[in-house]
Amino acid sequence: MEIDHDATEVISHASRSTPRVANRLLKRARDYAQVRDSHAITKALAMEALEIIGVDEIGLETTDIKILETIIKKYNGGPVGLKTIAAATAEEIETIEDLYEPYLLQAGFLCRSLKGRMATKYAYAHLGIPFPKHQEKHQETLL
Numbered sequence: 001m002e003i004d005h006d007a008t009e010v011i012s013h014a015s016r017s018t019p020r021v022a023n024r025l026l027k028r029a030r031d032y033a034q035v036r037d038s039h040a041i042t043k044a045l046a047m048e049a050l051e052i053i054g055v056d057e058i059g060l061e062t063t064d065i066k067i068l069e070t071i072i073k074k075y076n077g078g079p080v081g082l083k084t085i086a087a088a089t090a091e092e093i094e095t096i097e098d099l100y101e102p103y104l105l106q107a108g109f110l111c112r113s114l115k116g117r118m119a120t121k122y123a124y125a126h127l128g129i130p131f132p133k134h135q136e137k138h139q140e141t142l143l
Contacts, residue, residue: 001030006043014050016059016103028053058107060126063091064100068109068127071119077135078118085117 003026011029015022026041032049033041047057054062070088071078086093091100101117104110109123124131 001033002040003029004040004042007041007046010043010046010050010057013057014055014059021059025050025053025055058126059103060107060109063089064104064109065127067091067096067100067104068119068123071110071117072124072127072129077124077132079113079116080118081116 007029011022011025014025029041029046029049032052033039033045036045038045050056056065060068066089067085070085071080074088075084082093082096085091086096089096101110104123105112107122109120109126111118111120118135121131121135
């Protein structure tokens with residue numbers, strides 16, 4: 001199947017710079033294009049496929065967003081412990097620690113301190129939530 005250059009850009013930006021993820025997203029985009037009876041993966045089809053599987057333009061998945069929203073909305077941006085995040089999101093501690101947290105840290109959406117995890121200004125901005133003034137002092141000492 002053919003793929004437009006713009007579609008490859010969409011998929012690569014959402015791949016978390018991980019070949020395994022890029023291959024998975026490419027396969028889902030291909031499957032979606034085939035279901036739509038298209039002979040090529042276009043930018044629009046790639047974007048629709050990502051939306052259907054719950055991946056945003058920078059690679060955040062539904063669970064990534066759920067973790068960030070939990071930290072921000074339930075725990076005022078943190079700090080909050082990993083056990084608490086796991087309990088609040090119904091995810092296993094190991095799954096958060098091994099699968100979701102590395103990318104959230106790498107992308108700058110999450111930071112760790114001795115007291116727990118905190119959502120960064122970037123997380124607030126990406127989710128469209130105003131950054132609270134009381135977090136400014138915490139962020140300056142951590143970053």
